[in-house]
Amino acid sequence: MSSQARHIQGMTTLLQENSAETAREAELILRVKSGDHDVFYQLIQPYERRVFATAMAILRNEADAEDVAQDSILKAFRHISQFRGEAKFSTWLLQITINEARMRKRRMTIRAMESISEQPDDEREYRPREFADWREIPSESLERKEVRNALIEALNTLEEKYRSVFVMRDIQHLSIEETAKVLDITQASVKTRLLRARLMLRDLLSPGLNGQWTAKLAFAKGVKPWE
């Protein structure tokens, strides 16, 4: 099958999907491809947060993440002719973002605190910490900036491979399959990393369970309970 035929087939598949949103998205893609650049922002607007959160998951710095997020969107704009509709547009956009963020991280040697090369998944069983009692952290507490910051701080202490899976799944609400595609890993790896990320975050945020949110958190002193 020629690339043109694959392209038409891919775009047709997109158009045939039931979702009105998907159809609208496919229409916008075709319009941008045919030169109507004014509608490109409408196309990417639903994904702005995801793109930024993805860059943030890798770079952990707001200014760098914004820079990379915007560069990635511009790159998608310039290369939209290469999008063939074989994957979801959002998956393609996030894959560009992941690549851009990793390249930026590679260049940031001065600030890089962790190795670029990934270590293999830790196969050992993770043992969650024991707590005498469980006290839920209420969602209303997210109104408080210091609570949101504490959650971000905890997330940033995780290794990138755990952090990126957690961000895709639990912040951006991508499916296991989509997460695997975006990060180019197996679905089994997504599940393994997600489990560990969730358990580590639970343990990290345990001081909040005893009503100590205003106290300095243990991980802020460099203590990682899982080590």
Add this chain to the structure above:
Amino acid sequence: MGMTCETVWRESSNYLDETLGPELRLAMDEHIQGCKKCASVIEGLRNIVTLYGDERMAELPAGFSQRLQRRLEANKLPTRRHFFGWAVAFAASVVAVGSFELLRHTASEKPEAVAPPHTRRPVPPDMQVVVAEGGAQFHRAACPLLSGRSNLRTVAAAEAIHEGLSPCPRCMTEYL
């Protein structure tokens, strides 16, 4: 056969995502009811997923969308609508260059010294740069000179230049 705590922990994430088969789920439910530690693990994970899944955790920096739209606007390719404008500008520049050449050749004075080639590249006006409060320069986001600086903001290079700031000598050498 009774389920072990280790199995519950291993499957806890799948349990929350509701991807377990009915038998395994039922066995876990029974175990959790009688095991305080495993109940604590499941409730803790549920809390984590709820908290991080809240949309307040995925907020964009203030002004992100506006800055993005400005960059997109600056990067639009000329379309048919804009072609006429470009053509007029091109024709005008040809006339201007032609006039200049005519004047140069008709002048009888000694030729002016040829200026050395100007190698400096202009800073792309839409380039996103970082400015530190009170600073006189603008930087790339990864510039080491920003390390430890507070109150940073991201602006378009054109805006920074308009404010009288100059490119950082460390991270923007190609524009000096």
